[in-house]
Amino acid sequence: MALQAAYSLLPSTVSIHKEGKLTASLKETTLTGLSFSNHLRADKISTLLTAKEQRRQNPRFSTGIRAQTVTATPPANEASPEQKKTQRKGTAVITGASSGLGLATAKALADTGKWHVVMACRNFLKAEKAAKSVGMSKEDYTVMHLDLASLESVKQFVDSFRRSERALDVLVCNAAVYQPTAKEPSFTAEGFELSVGTNHLGHFLLSRLLLDDLKKSDYPSKRMIIVGSITGNTNTLAGNVPPKANLGDLRGLASGLNGQNSSMIDGGEYDGAKAYKDSKVCNMLTMQELHRRYHEETGVTFASLYPGCIATTGLFREHIPLFRLLFPPFQKYITKGYVSEEEAGKRLAQVVSDPSLGKSGVYWSWNNNSSSFENQLSKEASDAEKAKKLWEVSEKLVGLA
Ligand code: LMG
């Protein structure tokens, strides 16, 4: 009965088949992050393409390396054999590594023995405990304090990181807050609406400051990754569940996002779920703008991803208990979009270090066989004009311009 109640919420364009698969009549709409054309491609790729074509499209088909294999071997075009032999451990900074995806990624990287993870967390003790609880060894990680809801803290983190004299090889902007049930906005230390302030503006300043450190690193494949999501992409079914992401003309952001005029980027009424989805659009736009501005000059790979629906993480801590109870089975058995924290961690770890995921400017997703593919962003999340404007307005807000 409960399920029927949920089904009845679906519009007529969406149907749920007996076997639990959801389909939508919209061509552009997608389920697990695959557009319908991608669904087709992913299913048929191994039977339709010749071995040579497969190699050309995806070198992993020829090597037999499975998508989830994490390897820190540098790609042939990025490191000479000498470099390979002497390659030092990489250092990856991961924000929000005290739970969920960030912790699982830290663990996956540490397990390879090829990475030292700097866990950039707002709660030092929680992060220490979390690292221990997943069995990470002391020499594989360092916890450093970072509260993304304070630009001052972001600057302090950058200072302490520099003082640690570690090279920065990969930065993963992962931390996020989601306030789906908040009636009123809350604000960061500098007075920005909390979700966009933390998820976007905090990371925007952090990534801009740490770009210099990435540039200096001699690591063969330097990367900056900003975690995105399907729910910010309105070319998917998940992205069409109300409230939908929409940055409008950024008038709310331009006027300070401080609740005086508006606490929403588009200047509208506060909606916590929308603010989160908007912040993910900002994350995906920022990644592309970084790519356009800096990839050629610096050789850094910029990437974003949707790791799958990790329905059990702390992200949903503020949601109502009924949602937290039903969301995991709903994603597991109905949408089939569910992934475990462990699997999602392996996916993000691939984006950190797998040679086959070294392309810049890409939004990665995984199909149901856990093979990665370059996904398409929605119209808004790939709008270059908007990305530029977002960049300029954000620079002003964080004091870079
Ligand atoms: C809001 O509600 C919340 O209010 C907000 O707090 C926040 O959580 C936000 O997105 C996050 O969601 C969304 C709400 C509206 O959906 C629900 O609340 C669904 C849960 C219903 C639970 C009822 C309890 C009964 C028990 C159910 C048991 C099993 C199922 C568990 C489900 C758990 C939760 C997932 O939802 C709606 O308005 C209806 C749903 C809309 C469906 C999506 C629409 C897709 C449309 C596709 C075509 C769009 C066309 C546009 C094309 C553009 C292309 C470019």
Ligand code: NDP
């Ligand atoms: P969690 O809540 O488990 O993890 C979020 C992390 O961010 C926590 O470590 C949290 O710290 C940290 N964090 C929150 N606020 C701040 C802050 N002000 N300063 C520093 N750190 C902060 O959620 P997930 O693991 O699910 O989320 C990780 C990323 O994955 C997010 O970017 C999210 O948007 C994305 N994502 C998640 C999906 C999912 O289905 N769960 C799907 C798609 C994307 P603390 O432990 O102290 O609370």
Ligand code: PMR
């Ligand atoms: Mg969604 C195939 C469909 C699919 C996928 C992959 C997700 C992922 N969701 C899908 C479908 C639906 N969701 C449908 C049909 C509904 C209406 C019943 C629905 C509802 C729903 C809610 C209420 N979904 C949610 C919520 C949340 O509060 C989550 C959210 O939007 O947070 C911003 C959420 C999510 N759904 C997802 C994913 C990945 C989320 C977590 C959001 C994120 O991390 O970006």
